[in-house]
Amino acid sequence: MTAPFARQSTCVAIADRALLIEGPSGTGKSGLALALIDRGARLVGDDGILLQATSGRLWARPHPHTRGLIEVRNLGILPFPCADEAPVALLVTLDPAAPRFIEAAETIDLGGIAIPALRLWPDAGPLALKVELALLHYGLTG
Template sequence: MTSEPPVHATTVAVHHAGAWKGVMILGPSGAGKSDLALRLIGRGWRLVSDDYTQVWASGGALYTTAPAVIAGRIEARGVGIVSVRTRLTARIVLAVACLPEAVERLPEPQSRRFSGIDLPLLALDPRPASAVDMVAVALQTL
């Protein structure tokens, strides 16, 4: 098992096709990571970590957990820090890059490497209501 410094990302997981699958949402502060995560949580997903995510590789897969100081909590902008249902750890199968503008209709496949593991990367404007559905659709294609 290899470990790196925490990644500036919010991570959520959903039980899909018989297993828990995680999505790491990337972007700078204010990009909409927590907002997108809260909308996914509203659809039955679980929070793994908000804002910073501890990442490690094991057995050719990528896993994440929350740093202890922030475990179980997420920032709801304008409301404060709130507790939500969580998952202690998750195997990550997709990364989502939050962008401040619309993305190409049919982009070339992208990936991003974490701890020596390449993850499919979905570039996404997290603000539209459909962003939650786009993440779910991308997860189903894996």
């Protein structure tokens, strides 16, 4: 078990698997999280989470300073129900330079755990559906 560490990510849990959403400011991370929540995901954390490697898995937890809060552009910071923890299955980075096609997911090391990682063009909708497909095809299971 490693010590928990903070990471600037937005995170939702889909079917009890955590999806990390990253990218430059203004690319739509929180908006994507809201779209996924509307489709049944649960908020883990917005713009900051805690990660911890335990027994070969990386776990995401809400950051205590922002637990249950998400920024909704033009409305402010609003309360939302949130999950206590979920194992990280995939990292998605919103990136205008994302490749059009991929053959396989990239891999990123977080806390000593290899996590599949994808880059998605932020303006190519429907992002929520693409992320759900990415989790299905590239995300870690069990």
